[in-house]
Amino acid sequence: MTPLLEVRGLTKSYGRSLGCAEVSFDLWPGEVMGIVGESGSGKSTLLNCLAGLLEPDAGEVIFDTRADGPRDVLRMGEPERRWLARTDWAFVRQNPRDGLRMGVSAGANVGERLMAVGARHYGDIRARATDWLRRVEIDPARIDDRPRTFSGGMQQRLQIARNLVTGPRLVFMDEPTGGLDVSVQARLLDLLRGLVRDMGLSAVVVTHDLAVVRLLAHRIMVMKDGRVVEEGLTDQVLDDPRHPYTQLLVSSVLQV
Numbered sequence: 001m002t003p004l005l006e007v008r009g010l011t012k013s014y015g016r017s018l019g020c021a022e023v024s025f026d027l028w029p030g031e032v033m034g035i036v037g038e039s040g041s042g043k044s045t046l047l048n049c050l051a052g053l054l055e056p057d058a059g060e061v062i063f064d065t066r067a068d069g070p071r072d073v074l075r076m077g078e079p080e081r082r083w084l085a086r087t088d089w090a091f092v093r094q095n096p097r098d099g100l101r102m103g104v105s106a107g108a109n110v111g112e113r114l115m116a117v118g119a120r121h122y123g124d125i126r127a128r129a130t131d132w133l134r135r136v137e138i139d140p141a142r143i144d145d146r147p148r149t150f151s152g153g154m155q156q157r158l159q160i161a162r163n164l165v166t167g168p169r170l171v172f173m174d175e176p177t178g179g180l181d182v183s184v185q186a187r188l189l190d191l192l193r194g195l196v197r198d199m200g201l202s203a204v205v206v207t208h209d210l211a212v213v214r215l216l217a218h219r220i221m222v223m224k225d226g227r228v229v230e231e232g233l234t235d236q237v238l239d240d241p242r243h244p245y246t247q248l249l250v251s252s253v254l255q256v
């Protein structure tokens, strides 16, 4: 089996300040990798470099494309990378306002992404949008409403529908439950877990919340000051942390 994503020596600095350094890992099909660490540890820098949103100073991000097999994303042309971003990749942002178009209806938010990959038949697009609203537990009667009339949790679920409707193989998530009430977070995590499992998705999830990785991630990488200090199976790392920084992270949470 070929890894879906092979990351080698990924390094990014902002002038004299280090974003992330020498990050390497493989992500296998169907696997969820959690990236944890405190604020400023380099999680977002890493995620943005992986998703082609930020250009690293060094390293390789090799994605197993459907058409041509493993390709270095960082050396791809912009059109090809944009096509990947619309088809095989998805990016769920912490703030749904950054991942949705607030001025158009819920149905259009989902349908738009289908149209971007060539869907043209209005009836089909609406039917698939309706189906996805149901899958993310939004009443399809709200299909013509704008996301700004939705609660934060509903907006986040809509963002997930918009991202997953095209059947991507790799999903990047940046604090997907951040900023939501605890009970809303729990429901969203449950939904995400079900979707990841049912669709066989691979994902890279950035969070500072160990409960999120405990539920979603098969493996985790712990980052500190831009570097990976510990990596392993989620339960193993959280139950028996080796690095003093991971021990501190785990012990600072009463219950994970």
Ligand SMILES: Nc1ncnc2c1ncn2[C@@H]1O[C@H](COP(=O)(O)OP(=O)(O)OP(=O)(O)O)[C@@H](O)[C@H]1O
Residues within 6 Å of the ligand: 014, 017, 018, 019, 020, 037, 038, 039, 040, 041, 042, 043, 044, 045, 046, 208
């Ligand atoms: N645009 C930027 N310009 C300069 N320095 C930056 C920039 N973005 C990030 N950094 C620095 O890079 C380091 C890593 O930041 P990054 O945002 O990746 O961490 P993070 O773990 O995602 O933090 P948070 O959880 O707060 O988002 C920090 O020292 C930060 O100050």
